Amino acid sequence: MSAALRPQKRPDRLMYLPLKWRAQACLVLGLRGAAKETFDRMLALWPNDAYALASRAHAAAQAGNRAAAIADYRTLLAVDPQRSHAWFNLGFLLEQQGELDGARTALERAVELEPKLDRAWYGLGLVAIRQHRFDDAVAALKRNTELQPMSPHGWYQLARVQVDRHQPDEAVKIIRHLRGFEPKVAAQLERETGLLTSPGSGQ
Numbered sequence: 001m002s003a004a005l006r007p008q009k010r011p012d013r014l015m016y017l018p019l020k021w022r023a024q025a026c027l028v029l030g031l032r033g034a035a036k037e038t039f040d041r042m043l044a045l046w047p048n049d050a051y052a053l054a055s056r057a058h059a060a061a062q063a064g065n066r067a068a069a070i071a072d073y074r075t076l077l078a079v080d081p082q083r084s085h086a087w088f089n090l091g092f093l094l095e096q097q098g099e100l101d102g103a104r105t106a107l108e109r110a111v112e113l114e115p116k117l118d119r120a121w122y123g124l125g126l127v128a129i130r131q132h133r134f135d136d137a138v139a140a141l142k143r144n145t146e147l148q149p150m151s152p153h154g155w156y157q158l159a160r161v162q163v164d165r166h167q168p169d170e171a172v173k174i175i176r177h178l179r180g181f182e183p184k185v186a187a188q189l190e191r192e193t194g195l196l197t198s199p200g201s202g203q
Contacts, residue, residue, distance in 0.1 A: 015045075032059055050083075057089070066093050111124070124136075125140035125144060125161075126157065155178055159171040159174040159175060163195075
């Protein structure tokens with residue numbers, strides 16, 4: 001790690017805390033522009049401050065400025081590479097940008113650091129689908145559904161992947177499973193896949 005990216009000693013609390021409190025207050029009040037100005041000022045004084053980098057990245061992502069958010073997350077992770085949620089956020093943004101290889105690398109790092117980070121497993125599944133790596137998608141989405149068994153999103157994507165893998169029987173099992181707690185999603189999958197809609201299908 002270069003000297004420029006090494007974590008710096010936090011400045012005097014009398015200098016740092018008022019700016020941090022001001023930024024937090026601006027975020028609570030919805031004053032994103034003022035919050036960004038405060039984060040910019042903090043980072044001008046302390047370029048590698050983790051709180052300011054993470055907060056400015058999050059604010060930029062919420063404002064739709066993915067490029068700025070990605071840049072801040074990359075700087076943050078160069079300073080502190082153990083932040084699993086920052087890796088997840090970076091991967092999510094890269095996937096949205098269509099940078100699939102970078103997204104995959106970031107999300108894999110996220111689950112290495114925090115194996116129970118269900119959102120990262122879901123993201124890995126989505127990336128694998130877009131890359132037509134359907135076996136990898138199944139593995140990631142199964143892990144997601146193990147961690148979040150009552151969330152329909154992973155189940156929905158898993159059913160669609162099984163259809164793509166020409167495994168309709170596996171998709172049917174998922175649809176029947178979803179009927180128990182998410183009947184609307186189960187019905188949506190039936191319409192989209194054409195499964196369980198023919199006479200004698202067991203509906």
